[in-house]
Amino acid sequence: MVNLTIKDISRIAGVGVSTVSRVLNDHPDVKDETRKKVLEVIKEVNYIPNNSARNLKRNETNTIGVLIKGIHNTFFSKMINSIEEKIAEKNYSMILHYNKGRSSDFKVAVQFIKEKKLKGLICLGGEFDDVDNDELKSLNIPVVLASTNIPQHIDKRFFSSVVIENEKESFNAVNYLCELGHKRIGIITTGERDKSVGQLRLEGYKRSLFKNNIEYDINLTEIGEYTFESGFNAMNRILNKNLEIDAIFVTTDIMAIGAAKAILSRGLKIPEDISIIGFDGLEYSKYFHPAITTISQPAEEIGKKSIKIIFDLIKNKKSHKHIVLKTELLKRESCMKK
Incomplete structure (x- = not known):
């Protein structure tokens, strides 16, 4: 064989292109059995990487x-x-x-x-x-x-x-809750300090409330980080306030799963007592019970x-x-x- 590419090696070995790349670069996170299979294919077809000039040095x-x-x-x-x-x-x-x-x-x-x-x-x-x-x-x-x-x-x-469009899509998420008839809608967000996305998603939440004639209540806002635990703790802080919340928008799916766990641990039901919607479209949210409604990013x-x-x-x-x-x-x- 001549002019083989890394894609050809992956096809012959029956593994992903990224796995072949890891083997070629001697990454440790490859199973011994898989590494052996890929190296055998490389040897069998006499494959030489196009960037072989790197030999001893990348x-x-x-x-x-x-x-x-x-x-x-x-x-x-x-x-x-x-x-x-x-x-x-x-x-x-x-x-x-x-x-x-x-x-x-x-x-x-x-x-x-x-x-x-x-x-x-x-x-x-x-x-x-x-x-x-x-x-x-x-x-x-x-x-x-x-x-x-x-x-x-x-x-x-x-x-x-x-x-x-983070602000727009957060608006759509909260507007969906409003269309379902919810009025006491809380939010768990990474906050205004998170200028990458947190601030935009908080602004979308506020704009949706305004559009639906619902007054923004800072007591229904809690700050978390990108972890299950922070979502769990933030939801508990909201529930401890006894504000008769009927829905919650959580700006990441990871935090939404933590928040859902907190709701269920209080003996409350989702969605009968509190509806919850996340953001990102992670696989975790699909397989949580109940499966969490979310804004899915590509x-x-x-x-x-x-x-x-x-x-x-x-x-x-x-x-x-x-x-x-x-x-x-x-x-x-x-x-x-x-």
Whole structure:
């Protein structure tokens, strides 16, 4: 065989492209049996990677970076998988970096690019209010901001983006609860400090209440993080106030599952006592009982479009793109007419 690609190896070995990539890059997170199978196929067909010049040293100019905000948000996992597969098909390498602290996401991105000599960078989540246009322009590599809020002051000629309309879709989620007849609608959000999406989703909630002639009550608002536990604790704080709440909008599915657990642990029923709606469309929400109604984001499509933009820019140096994707309201068992 000649001119085989990494995709051919994955097909012959019966594994994913990303798995072959991990084997070629000697990643530890591959089962011994799978690694052995892939290496046998590579040896049998005498496969030589196109970027074999890296031999003992990875060709750092063929590296795409993925910068991820935080470590808890499992919503990014599907995006990462779809990005990794496309990177592997191009015989590039991928480096993940998590901004775990409170450091500026943009400054972390700049340092990441310099240290790893990246060919392109995708930022999943994060806050970029502190971005300086001159500094952004000087990066000289393709940068895509995905699944975050794009500040108005940033010059769109210097970066690309793949996002959804967080404020609008949160409005739609709460409006759905209003259409079902709910009046005492609480919210668990990551809050105004979370300028990536939390602030926008809170604004959508408030706008929907206003549109439906419902007064905003700050007592029905609690702040959480991207964890089951924080959703559970935030919901308990709301329930402890005895405010006769009849519905709750939770701005991430992870927190929504924690909130649902808190409701059920009090002996209350979902949706008979309290309807609940989440946001993201995670698999977890589908298999929770009762299945949680949610705004589903196209996670894989966000990943695929982000990496396509990167490679288009690397290849042709075309203009940056700014893509807005649609979401879907998945109506499940956790909401009912009041």
